[in-house]
Amino acid sequence: MSQQNLSSFIWSVADLLRGDYKQSEYGRVILPFTVLRRLDCVLEPTKAATLKEKEKREAAGLNPEPFLLKKSGQHFYNTSPLDMKTLMGDQDNIAENMFSYIEAFSPAVRDIFECFDFHTQVQRLDKANLLYLVAEKFTQIDLHPEIVTNEQMGHVFEELIRKFAELSNETAGEHFTPREVIRLMVNLLFIEDDDALTKPGIVRSLYDPTAGTGGMLSVAEDHLSGQNPDARLVMYGQELNGESYAICKADMLIKGQDISNIIHGNTLSEDGLPAKQFDYMLSNPPFGVEWKKIQKEIKKEHVQEGYNGRFGPGLPRVSDGSLLFLMHLISKMRPTQDGGSRFGIVLNGSPLFTGNAGSGESEIRRYVLENDLLEAIIGLPTDMFYNTGISTYVWIVTNRKPKHRKGKVQLIDASNMWQKMRKSLGSKRKELSPEHIDKITRLFGDAKEVYVEPETGKQLSSRAAQAAGSVATPISRIFKNTDFGYQTITVERPERDDKGEIVKETRGKRKGQPKPDSKLRDSEEVPLSEDVEAYFQREVVPHVPDAWIDHDKTKVGYEIPFNRHFYVFKPPRDLDAIDAELKGVTDRIVQMIGELSQ
Template sequence: MRDSSQDLVNLIWSAADLLRGEFRASEYSSVLLPFAVLRRLECRNLLGGRSLVFQVHARTDPLDALRVMHDSAPAELADLLAGLDLHAIASRLAEAGLLTLVIARFAALDLSEQAVSDAEMGSVFDSLVRRSAETTAGFAGEHFTPPDVIALLAMMIVAPDAARLARRTAPIRVYDPVCGAGGSLMALWAAAGQLSPVELFGQDLNYASSALTSATLLMHGLDPGGIALGDTLSNDAHPEATFDYMVAAPPFGVEWKKVAGEVKKEAALGDAGRFGAGLPRITDSSLLFLQHMLAKMRPPEDGGSRLAVHFNSSPLFTGAAGSGESEIRRWILENDLLETVVALPERLLYNTRIPLTFGF
């Protein structure tokens, strides 16, 4: 990252000084990320011509100004700001007497395209998300994968196809069924986008996560239209779609009991569905996400697909012979779908000592 970009990251994060006492350190990003997005959109004149800075300086009530901006913004941007929980955060800031101060701090930032390119803004936003992960404890099974690990994964997927991709004219379609903050998608975009145009697709169950992925793409100057909200296992937002490259970090050891009815119904379809290889134990959905991705591979005659999934070691070894997990692994091997397994050491993930395993 250029020094100027790092200076901008530090400048934005310095607004956390206003929040101390009223917000916990783990909550700073819930304020800083949406306001950084808001200011970037405002500086790019994407909010229906409304200026939050102007209205606040004109002594308009800041909450009213936010509502006006939201109502005037294009629908997809209004949904994005809602997904980042901007109104709830703004209300909390207002109650603490901090909203005008926070707005004034961000109003001092010039985030126009002339001052900050899409590449620089994307790098800044990525750093803000990473700093957020470093100060936020993960929920059960959810862990932020460090950028260098994701970059390694992306390189290992794309590098073998470099010569072929350099000759390709059609866009490369990239997909993450549990896209989280969008880091894996952006790593594949960085790796494959040097060779050919890239279209990004993703889905996440968490409202804030899908909004954060959309924000990440937007801050990089990319189209977030392929990012969807919903449970990938029970409600695939990209049915019938196939992709060139896929990557996922399914939550570790998270049960699929809530969607058991939909999953079992699709499993009954056999090879016509996404879960024809079998069902794992109800306490771990990782191998369901893997099967979902395998179902979205292109046939070899259309160029095929490559994918990578990062697990803890449990999906590789859990289950005796004849169990759901064992049958899924057998099906993968018999259909020659596994290229390699890469084991990485402990302490690479934030907030956990769990070692990481890549499957390709």
Template sequence: MSGRTTTQVVDLKKDVWAVADTLRGVYARNKAGDIILPMTILRRLECVMAPHRDQVAAIIAREPSEVLRVKAIKSATGGVKFYNTTKHTLASVYDSGDDMADNLLEYVRGFSNDIDVFANFHLPQHIERMRKGGILATIVRQFRDLDLSPEAVPNSKMGELFEHLIFMDFESSNAESGDHYTPRDAINLLVDLLFAEDDNALSGDAIRSIYDPTVGTGGMLSVAEEHLHRMNPDAELLLYGQELRPESYAMCRSDMLAKGQNPQNIALGNTLTKDLFPDDRFNYILSNPPYGVDWKNIAEDVEKEHKRGFTGRFGAGLPPTSDGALLFVQHAIAKMNPADSQDGGARAGIVLNGSPLFSGGAGSGSSNIRGWLLENDLIEAIVALPNDMFYNTGIPTYLWIFDNKKRPERKGKVQLIDATALGAKMPSLGSKRVEIDEAARERVLQQYADMESSDTSKIFDNLDFAFWQITVERPLRRNFETTPERVALVAEHKILGTLDGLIGALKSFNGGQYLNREDFLNDLGKHLGSRGISLTSAQRKALWQTLGERDQNADICRFQSGKNKGEPEPDVPLRDTEIVPFGWDVHPKCHEAKDATIKAYFNAEVKPHFEDAWIDHAKTKVGYEIPFPLHFYKYVPPRSLAEIDADLEESLQEILGLLHKVEESK
């Protein structure tokens, strides 16, 4: 058979989801996917097995070992790695009358051990519910009549069908569908970029591995496999993935089975708490981790691994618990094939929102992670996608490309590509209103390949995104006096106001205004002492803070004890921070130039404005930030006053015209 046309595939999508009408009365509309998804998988597996049923039955009869059975079946069928020990089909189940529920249950449980799909969909329980609801026969018949054979619906189209069903399911339940799968147009661009630098994948009988730590239903893996086979039909791509949600895991594993991939390569579990492929490294990593995922509930596990340093996955740092995106990035880097391996390193492509670019100040976990990525020359390119590209969000989204063995011309460089204006309008699907079509994808790929600066492509050194955050202090200058207004503030103080005799003593102190704190405290201390009033250090500090006012003509207050004795005391409210970029002015762009660069910046940018300011070098921090939008900002001049006046006049005349019509109608 030649396969279905696009129209036929669209009709198939409608036919499958139309089963939701049969489920009404027994299932709410938002629960239709609980039946449609596993039954679609069941029918697909049945269609894949159909040409080989007799061969498989003979192998099962003579071979009791599960492992040897699968090996023999794979050899005999050309790649099928699963089987069913029963003689049932949906057709025979439908014809079994009163035994239909029992036979369907037996059929579902008769699959080889690798097929744990139906348990994760809770299909056995649903079979009984459909029987009691009187709809089981109709459901079985509807799926029996669907042609989901690989000849009629090849793997790529089956992937589209899965994607459509999942979207319909999560749309009907108001769930975050974007957490479960990624639009094909975004995947296509990501995969194109991922394979762009890999000449080895284009030659001979290449065997490559690809891994998705947030695999969802497997859409990214499917597109990657199709893409590599278009590049090199003789290449083999081994697919691996880990998924948190049982239903998505079930869909992905079924898809892998139908394609002849090893279902054991798809694992169920939380990637951040447990890497289920601890000893494996991969040629490629693809991922669209959930945006802004909160990891408070797993913080103990993550922090424990972080403390192991780089013997674990999170040695570079920990982002805030409100957003785990950079944890997924570190995991992906940890799973990359080493640069010195026989396969020659690895590449990774991750879909992220804007937060990982610039969240967190200098010295924060997020900044430290960016620094680790940049200092180790792992970031190759970042592409800004159009807004409204994804099903569950319209926020800015970026494709990050990582490479641990860059080509010579890319070493030490990061390319930023602005594709925000390349979105083509499309009918809305949830929040998705635009797509990256083939022409736009080719344009991005050409900019990537050219690696030249333009209005939409910029080339930077890694350390262009590094900076020092310095803390600038200014001295504490205060005048002091015991005016009625200031004494009243002391009386209102929750501690000072309760001290016996203090307020009366202050009112009787007539020293006038002091511009030197030590002179004031000495005279005031004598005055209080003569009245038998003794203050602790904390009370003494609270007193002068309450009686003092900022005065730039006053003497500088200095530390009277400790390691900083004699040094100016900083005025904390006047404390400020400055950002000093690596390579500022003509200074070298390196860590070794820190002191000279900061000194030159301070003398040029701070001292002329605040002569008495100084740097607290103990607070200096190195930070890393990738301000993507800033580098592509285009100034749009404001409209002229004449244009604004003309618009206002036009609006005024329109309003007057409407009022005139109202008056005429009275």
């Protein structure tokens, strides 16, 4: 059965629910039943042997659990003689038998169904006389991994979650990230470590603090196993949404991962893996979501722990918590002497420039850039995500930059690298083709300035673009970290009395000096690369000779004006051409008026 047919089949269960369930509630039934059927199929080949092993070990007075795990061939088991097909043999007692079957799973699996609140749904379905019909529907499909691969199952989960998110008007981007965006991020994450990752028996850790349904973890594992079948990626994650956590945990369980590494809860207010650091990390935190509900815990950590905690550099405004996730990931990086880390995070445009010098956002950017952690930012096309059309950016952050990248940041404009989808999925109308992913990956790997010739689409180096003399469009640019820094200076001018005389301070450390007039106060932003005094003498003094700088108010700020660095000036058309066009339009209007008067 193809993925599309499988998704359609599972979605057809909604026809049974119509009337008794609201559309926004369909997922509460369909998602856990899909997981249950998947686990049921996975255990089917070893079910009889597992039950026999349980009987044998209990008769010997031994704890059967380790033996059952080994016999099942999975990281979970079920000790009930029932399965989904045998449940169909007793229609009158299906609810009671369903509860018994669920309770016979190993504890990690029972936790999954508790997060789905599955017992409540079973009772509700039974009361509506729908439980047997729904369960029977799912017994008609075979979800064994030999029939439906892990990757296919991941796509099924993704499509179902997307549909339910649309029906429920969920927050944009809250549950999952498009697969091609994840593939790009994984490419960028691993590209500089290709040699190391091909060594036999290599083990690396990967963490996603906003794991959703586990898409990022799954794609990263597929990528690494494709490069090196002997490599092992140990995966960790935390997820706030109960249903997404349950699906992620089920997916990891089937893939043989240790699901104790998947944590349920709010990553920002309660880090579920506090002592852990990782080789690689990926994250797509929710865009523009406020953190008012956890403000007390975050501020407490910021004040009490400072740089020993996660939020030492500063706190962003409460309306957008994106940069909190960035700092959380930085706190999870292995020390450079232990091999270091690299991570990719998807952010909206706000973290690039929001906040003046001295603000929380600016201080966070300052920390990242002054510690040489930012490797690259890739601007993606709009309309790439299912529930939002906004511009998004992938930040690549590492504490083990290769020598040629030290002290530098690469910006890549991939906003025009997309193809139209055959069918829109919510707000998602565009996608990255494999060719686009390869092109962006090469641009990142080369770490050079690259321009595109508009007429031919040919890529040019910065030197070739200058030599050609054409208006070439930049798509990859290299900057020094300090290029994004500036100092905000406060320019004061003296207060004057009615006679125009300068008023002097009468007290304090400035006694006898000109008193500043707050109405005339102004500020200037001076690039870090410039001497403040030289800038002041050149740009300010010629216009206001009586001005001075209040050095006590000088603040250092950082912003990354991404779009400005890719702007290409297009000169206006020749005036003669515009005049000719206007004359042509005027002549047609005169002609039309003449025809009307005839």
